[in-house]
Amino acid sequence: MLGIYLPAAALMLGAFSFQPLEYSLPLKLPESAAVDLQAEEPTSLTQLSIPDYVYTIQSGDTLSTIFERLGVSQKEMYQVLESDVSILALDTLKPGDKLGFWLESGQLHQLELRFSAAEQVVFTRAAAEVFEYSEVRLEGEWREEMLAGEINGSFYNSAKRAGLRASEIQRVSALLQDKINFRRDLRAGDRFQVVRAEQYVDGEATGNTRLEGLRILNRSRELTAFNFEGQFYDLNGESLASAFIRYPTKGKYRLSSHFNPFRKHPVTGRVRPHNGTDFATPIGTPVLATGDGVVTRVTKHPYAGLYIVIEHGEKYKTRFLHLSKALVTKGQTVSRGQKIALSGNSGRSTGPHLHYELHVNGRPVNAMTAPIPVADGVDKDERLAFTQRTQRLLEQMGVNQG
Numbered sequence: 001m002l003g004i005y006l007p008a009a010a011l012m013l014g015a016f017s018f019q020p021l022e023y024s025l026p027l028k029l030p031e032s033a034a035v036d037l038q039a040e041e042p043t044s045l046t047q048l049s050i051p052d053y054v055y056t057i058q059s060g061d062t063l064s065t066i067f068e069r070l071g072v073s074q075k076e077m078y079q080v081l082e083s084d085v086s087i088l089a090l091d092t093l094k095p096g097d098k099l100g101f102w103l104e105s106g107q108l109h110q111l112e113l114r115f116s117a118a119e120q121v122v123f124t125r126a127a128a129e130v131f132e133y134s135e136v137r138l139e140g141e142w143r144e145e146m147l148a149g150e151i152n153g154s155f156y157n158s159a160k161r162a163g164l165r166a167s168e169i170q171r172v173s174a175l176l177q178d179k180i181n182f183r184r185d186l187r188a189g190d191r192f193q194v195v196r197a198e199q200y201v202d203g204e205a206t207g208n209t210r211l212e213g214l215r216i217l218n219r220s221r222e223l224t225a226f227n228f229e230g231q232f233y234d235l236n237g238e239s240l241a242s243a244f245i246r247y248p249t250k251g252k253y254r255l256s257s258h259f260n261p262f263r264k265h266p267v268t269g270r271v272r273p274h275n276g277t278d279f280a281t282p283i284g285t286p287v288l289a290t291g292d293g294v295v296t297r298v299t300k301h302p303y304a305g306l307y308i309v310i311e312h313g314e315k316y317k318t319r320f321l322h323l324s325k326a327l328v329t330k331g332q333t334v335s336r337g338q339k340i341a342l343s344g345n346s347g348r349s350t351g352p353h354l355h356y357e358l359h360v361n362g363r364p365v366n367a368m369t370a371p372i373p374v375a376d377g378v379d380k381d382e383r384l385a386f387t388q389r390t391q392r393l394l395e396q397m398g399v400n401q402g
């Protein structure tokens, strides 16, 4: 173990140098016991150098207090947040995630967000007042397991008992929402099976999981969903993905800023991508969900303003920034075309507009030109591969196809 302790002097300086600001981490759990900076052996994949401090996020932490304890100024925290507006990674920190700090003569030089062995984001000082980010994402290996259960009470509770996580249950519900009403149609004694894959990097579970296949025996009928190259299909190869709409508004609005992965930062001259499309919407314009999905975040960010994140299955994600009002809450299931918010001018914004992002497999793409999924079946020439895959998953569920 490396003995990395915060010098007492720095702690004291931090204590009276700045008022703690209101900016807080998203997960507000009850205030836990005193938060201590921990001495740990850093195991960063992205950096050869060892951070000066490593801090493990605890319940009730705020970014402000963590920075304050290290004696890093709030001004620098806002410089990091300014860079974070492109990826909104800080808002996803949860207890157990680690922050690595590199300081140079009392100034923050680099900050690493370590979400897991597979996922890190690094903010590095690129100019006097500007940080740039880089992302590390490792695929690792995915190990499959089969979970099975019987309906007794709600689907949620039954699936929980079988070992599924809340987020996975939500994904199952969203996937089959057009096929079954989970509240009304399921009966006690109905059975379900789920093949889930869990990600490992260097033998360490990252906490990320993926649904591979599922089967629900609802009285006399059988509902199935199989993940094939990131899209879900039923046993017959019919798509379960509903199509997207191109525009997140009812009317057409002027595009005030295009998606641009190569946009340059005016100060550093380095690439600071514009990961979305901006529409010149007046404040109060209804914003629509562009596909069926689950709301995973409704958050305020000092630069992104009020924003919403929607996950559409395993592969697609959309984000809506600078809103004036959210009409949905975290965890809510939404359908394509549903009014989810009113546009605004919140956060740092040069005028009223809607910033809209579409992500495919965790990467932002141009929402105006990206091939939008259409509800087609499995391609003819991929039919054999699809059948082999479903047969293998069904075998794991103990289904004899003979």
Ligand SMILES: [Zn+2]
Pocket (backbone or CB within 6 Å): 257, 274, 276, 277, 278, 355, 356
């Ligand atoms: Zn924008």
